[in-house]
Amino acid sequence: MPIxxxxxxxxxxxxxxxSAIVLEAGKETLxxxxxxxxxxxxxxxxxxxxxxxxxxxxxxxxxxxxxxxAMTTNETLFFRDIYPFDMLRNIILPDLFKKREVEKRxxxxxxxxxxxxxxxxxxxxxxxxxxxxxxxxxxxxxxxxSTEMIARAREGRFSQFEVNRGLPASLLVKYFHQKGIxxxxxxxxxxxxxxxxxxxxxxxxxxPYADIVFMRNVLIYFNVETKRGILAQARKTLRPDGYLFLxxxxxxxxxxxxxxxxxxxxxxxxxxxxxx
Amino acid sequence: MRALVIDDSAAVxxxxxxxxxxxxxxxxxxxxxxxxxxxxxxxxSADIALVDWNMPVMDGFDFIRAVxxxxxxxxxRLMMVTTETEIAQVAKALEAxxxxxxxxxxxxxxxxxxxxxxxxxxx
Numbered sequence: 001m002p003i004x005x006x007x008x009x010x011x012x013x014x015x016x017x018x019s020a021i022v023l024e025a026g027k028e029t030l031x032x033x034x035x036x037x038x039x040x041x042x043x044x045x046x047x048x049x050x051x052x053x054x055x056x057x058x059x060x061x062x063x064x065x066x067x068x069x070a071m072t073t074n075e076t077l078f079f080r081d082i083y084p085f086d087m088l089r090n091i092i093l094p095d096l097f098k099k100r101e102v103e104k105r106x107x108x109x110x111x112x113x114x115x116x117x118x119x120x121x122x123x124x125x126x127x128x129x130x131x132x133x134x135x136x137x138x139x140x141x142x143x144x145x146s147t148e149m150i151a152r153a154r155e156g157r158f159s160q161f162e163v164n165r166g167l168p169a170s171l172l173v174k175y176f177h178q179k180g181i182x183x184x185x186x187x188x189x190x191x192x193x194x195x196x197x198x199x200x201x202x203x204x205x206x207x208p209y210a211d212i213v214f215m216r217n218v219l220i221y222f223n224v225e226t227k228r229g230i231l232a233q234a235r236k237t238l239r240p241d242g243y244l245f246l247x248x249x250x251x252x253x254x255x256x257x258x259x260x261x262x263x264x265x266x267x268x269x270x271x272x273x274x275x276x
Numbered sequence: 277m278r279a280l281v282i283d284d285s286a287a288v289x290x291x292x293x294x295x296x297x298x299x300x301x302x303x304x305x306x307x308x309x310x311x312x313x314x315x316x317x318x319x320x321s322a323d324i325a326l327v328d329w330n331m332p333v334m335d336g337f338d339f340i341r342a343v344x345x346x347x348x349x350x351x352x353r354l355m356m357v358t359t360e361t362e363i364a365q366v367a368k369a370l371e372a373x374x375x376x377x378x379x380x381x382x383x384x385x386x387x388x389x390x391x392x393x394x395x396x397x398x399x
Contacts, residue, residue, distance in 0.1 A: 077389070079393075082392060082393070160361060160379050164378055164379055164382065164386045165385070165386055165389055166389050166393070168376070168393050169366055169369075169370060169374070169376050169377035170370060172363075172366060172377075173363060173366050173367045173370060176363070177363065178362070178363050
């Protein structure tokens with residue numbers, strides 16, 4: 001049975017208050033299916049019963065956090081979309097390694113990292129393709145709104161289904177080991193990534209300047225005002241010659257005109273406009 | 277482009293055939309490795325083979341070794357699609373010459389992503 005308009009509004013308001021993410025009308029089925037999974041996981045008999053508990057304690061509580069997390073967690077995969085990673089490997093990283101030759105420091109940030117597939121893809125790519133730079137101070141920062149996803153990502157543990165997606169088998173064998181029925185990223189790769197919780201829609205904490213920001217399939221969840229605020233903060237975090245990757249369905253155009261699009265054959269990203 | 281689908285399960289062959297046909301492949305089917313080598317001789321060549329591991333007569337591992345021993349098929353890409361999920365088996369298949377490895381159960385997206393990784397089709 002579909003959820004009632006009252007319950008949908010309750011979830012919509014809760015998610016918006018806590019994350020600024022907008023759940024538009026028509027997402028009732030998505031809410032219902034995500035909350036069914038949550039109810040099952042928590043041993044709650046039904047979605048109705050879950051709502052009864054939510055309404056009984058509307059102010060706070062673990063269940064409210066879990067609902068927000070259930071509604072804001074994205075599906076993702078290793079080396080998602082491939083072409084941005086090709087662009088990074090073939091153009092951007094060689095360029096930055098050259099430019100940062102003196103300081104020997106590079107910071108890459110994965111914003112909205114979900115279960116960790118993206119930062120681990122970046123770490124594996126660096127180790128695999130640029131081993132000569134492993135003595136540099138390379139920081140891979142990764143954040144997500146979800147406490148649960150950050151804990152999972154930190155553990156670097158993935159299901160068979162997840163490692164089947166986007167990850168070349170040669171890299172699976174080289175950088176993972178089996179742990180029960182799951183697969184875990186090797187410790188040296190896990191140590192390369194610093195995970196933290198962060199709400200992109202809230203004022204950002206002090207962050208180190210980043211050379212590259214991956215913020216893919218994150219903006220789609222926000223309204224234009226929030227997108228503008230996030231892009232402005234991303235611009236302040238990026239070094240002037242840095243690169244910002246958004247999802248293929250996302251753009252800075254008509255939201256923040258202080259970025260230029262940087263494109264090669266099959267991928268594109270954005271760079272802060274040069275000030276005259 | 278021609279693809280060889282090798283699996284003793286007709287149901288799995290049907291699913292893989294549908295995915296590959298949608299990608300524009302001409303699909304040739306075989307129920308085991310020996311029959312696959314026969315079909316390969318008949319049609320001359322294939323761009324890619326999706327190969328199950330455990331099959332009667334000749335298994336997928338021996339099929340891969342046979343293909344890799346025959347330089348006429350040097351350009352052929354090989355993807356294992358199997359219920360074998362031990363890391364040692366994945367490594368063994370890659371060492372024998374498999375280019376990619378998918379652990380069953382699979383989804384259409386997984387197959388497309390692996391094809392894309394092999395530079396064959398775009399996910």
